[in-house]
Amino acid sequence: MIGVLRNRFFNFSHRVIKILRKINIFQRLIIAFLVLVILPTIFITLFTYNKYVNEIENNMEKFISLLVQNVNVQITDKLSSFEQLAVQFYSDSTTVSKLEDGVSESNRVIIGQKLNMIAHNNGYVANMLVITPRGQYSMMDEFGNRNGGYIRDIDRFRESQYYTEAIELHGYPVWFDTSKVSDVFYRSESIKYGMSDVITMTQAIYNIETREFIGVLVMNVNISFLTDSLKSYAFYGSGNTFLFGQNGAIMGINLNISEPNFSNVRNMNHLIYRVPEGSYSGKIDGTNVFMVYKLVPYTDLSVVHIVNKDRLLETAFNIRNLCLTIVAFLIVLSVVVAYWTTVSISRPLNKLMKAMRTFTEDKFVVNYAASGNDEITVLGEKFNEMVYNTKVLIDKIYVAEIKQKTLELNKTNAELNVLQMQINPHFLYNTLDIIRWESMYEAGGESKVSQMIEDFCRLMRMTIKKSEDMIPIYSELAHAQTYTEVINFRNREKIALTIDCSFDTNDYYIPKLTIQPLIENAIVHAFDDIVSQARISIVGSIESSDIVIAITDNGKGMEQGQLEELQQLLSGDGELKESIALNNVNQRLKLHFGERFGLNVSSESGVGTTVLVRLPMRQGVQSRMTHAIE
Missing domain, CATH: 3.30.450 (Beta-Lactamase)
Incomplete structure (x- = not known):
């Protein structure tokens, strides 16, 4: 249990410190001073005042209740004497x-x-x-x-x-x-x-x-x-005692004109006659009063004692005001002391921070002017020492390090160039073309092997062809069809590819290698290398001023969770784990044409997947569309 509480305390402290670190030191120290000085002082003052006032009110209520009880008893005795006169009559x-x-x-x-x-x-x-x-x-x-x-x-x-x-x-x-x-x-x-x-x-x-x-x-x-008979029972201190009836105040006993008076008060029945006895604290005729009342038995008369609450608590009010004045003085003094203390810390720290920023800007001649004997001065001296040592070190190794980096970079570039030459696509294409001719020579004409080489060479030719970034949709569709034919060489059951466009594919342009990666993605992920009556359809249409191309397969589809992750990836919120081809095509389309364009994927497990390509209508030869935004 203790360990759990300790861990919770440390976690809570860590969060508090993390929040405080977002506030600069000047404000942090001011807040700390005010919290440690002002809040306890105000709390102690108000708590003491409330306890004092409550004690006065409780004692006064007990005293007045006793007074009203005594007066009530005396009135009852006096009334009993007159009741004895009635006994004389009917007896x-x-x-x-x-x-x-x-x-x-x-x-x-x-x-x-x-x-x-x-x-x-x-x-x-x-x-x-x-x-x-x-x-x-x-x-x-x-x-x-x-x-x-x-x-x-x-x-x-x-x-x-x-x-x-x-x-x-x-x-x-x-x-x-x-x-x-x-x-x-x-x-x-x-x-x-x-x-x-x-x-x-x-x-x-x-x-x-x-x-x-x-x-x-x-x-x-x-x-x-x-x-005449109740004067000795009147309270000669604060307040007035009244005999109150159904029609208002009947009389007062030893009235004090400086205390609350019932002489002009009407409609008090709703306060006094709700219960036989009780008390009331509130305002009457604009005066804050405290009142205790008790009904005389077998009468509609009540004994009421009322005091001016503000006058009764005047001493408490004076003590409260004095305490609040002292608190106000302490607040001002605390703010001044907190300001001096905070400035003595924050000002040299700001100077040191300014020197550090200058140092990070490669100005190695910076120097911190220390003034004082505190920890910040020691820190500044160590900073000056670090600046000097850094300058000396840079002078020794900076030039040599740059030369070394240059040599390493040149070596890396040379190695990359060798690798690129070794796998140059043109070299590969020319070699395959020679192999195809040798195959035809050996077979005495066209054969399945030579046809396979021919289709693969055509695919290579389309890939390495130097042209603009934008090509006719017709060429992109032909590239996709050729890719499918090459893939079909390895499959016993072929993948059926159908193309249906409601517009002339020669008139509109599309970024190079847009559709072929989507076909490849469908073949790799939708059919899991087990092709049985596999179909891929490409349907193109025009919606408003946009061209929409739908690539649909009848593969295994995706679960709902996989589809949501892919949609988040395409919207820019997800983390790239797979579907690199889809994300690459999507990002290229958005860079070419703007955020409104790109890919949208829908899928149903066991039914298939549809990828919608949306791009603007572009006619004629286009050059470098990477900065075009719809």
């Missing part, structure tokens, strides 16, 4: 029996005085009412005069949530935010606007023995009781 059997008797003037007075007595014992109770299915009971003084508020539209009240939710809770009290409600509870008939700055408790009253529903007790309590 009185006389009062309950009067409610069951029905609405009468005497009953109104007794019940009203009872409500008035309970309310006056607590200065924060603004009003108490009892609503039954048959009527309404208000507070009354000792003289039988109404002393509290009342509900104008009693039927509408019975359909409201104040009445229905109290019944649904079966005797448990429920509290509502009515601090901004002005059309339900009224202090007197003459006052136009309803009560405000109160919260309301409703509780269903039942017969203790029969558990039959009697009515709903309503209690309006001034919210000032919360302000």
